[in-house]
């Protein structure tokens with residue numbers, strides 16, 4: 001099976017040109033399955049446009065939401081549209097309209113290969129302890145003049161109250177566990193938006209980045225995938241640093257496009273080419 005992996009295409013920030021370049025790159029690779037591991041766009045019409053453009057480029061397409069995909073504008077939040085509404089109701093409806101398998105709603109088996117997945121959520125388990133940022137800085141998402149914007153826009157409400165992010169991380173991790181238990185396949189591909197293994201983080205010395213590392217991953221997502229002998233491939237996004245690693249039996253791929261400002265001046269076509277990894281399993 002030929003699987004193309006990409007993530008973090010941020011169409012609302014990068015512009016629709018990346019979508020055309022990406023669609024033609026994916027079509028060229030002729031994958032059986034396209035894995036899109038989140039961070040497509042915050043505006044839902046843009047997210048739908050991206051799904052519709054990419055869908056015809058592969059025989060099947062699977063998706064998990066990224067943190068940017070579940071952000072709510074304060075006006076929509078006031079109307080009751082929180083992150084759960086986007087994750088569990090609005091985004092699944094867009095995926096259905098586009099003919100894309102939304103793994104956040106459950107696993108799928110394609111040609112005998114199981115696909116499981118979740119947005120997942122950061123749980124501070126990959127934070128840089130040596131930085132010495134105080135606990136309440138992590139709780140507020142603010143340190144040294146830097147603000148982690150999930151604390152502003154990613155609002156998971158339960159009974160009218162914001163849920164603690166630690167609780168969100170546990171709930172989404174347990175959804176992944178339930179999917180692994182439910183999926184009936186000898187080989188499995190695990191997809192999360194959040195980073196799964198600490199080795200997938202690129203070290204940067206800037207204190208702001210070192211602080212942000214706390215909001216990048218969730219170790220037990222990787223541990224859970226690595227512990228299941230059927231999982232041969234895992235894909236994630238969220239960090240905009242690409243990686244391709246062998247971790248025990250499983251190959252862990254992160255193949256993000258990231259923001260235009262991170263492309264080191266490369267034109268769209270080149271940036272997009274680097275952002276789609278083809279894996280054969």
Ligand SMILES: [Fe+2]
Nearest residue numbers: 008039238258
């Ligand atoms: Fe991203």
Ligand SMILES: [Fe+2]
Nearest residue numbers: 039066067238
């Ligand atoms: Fe992200």
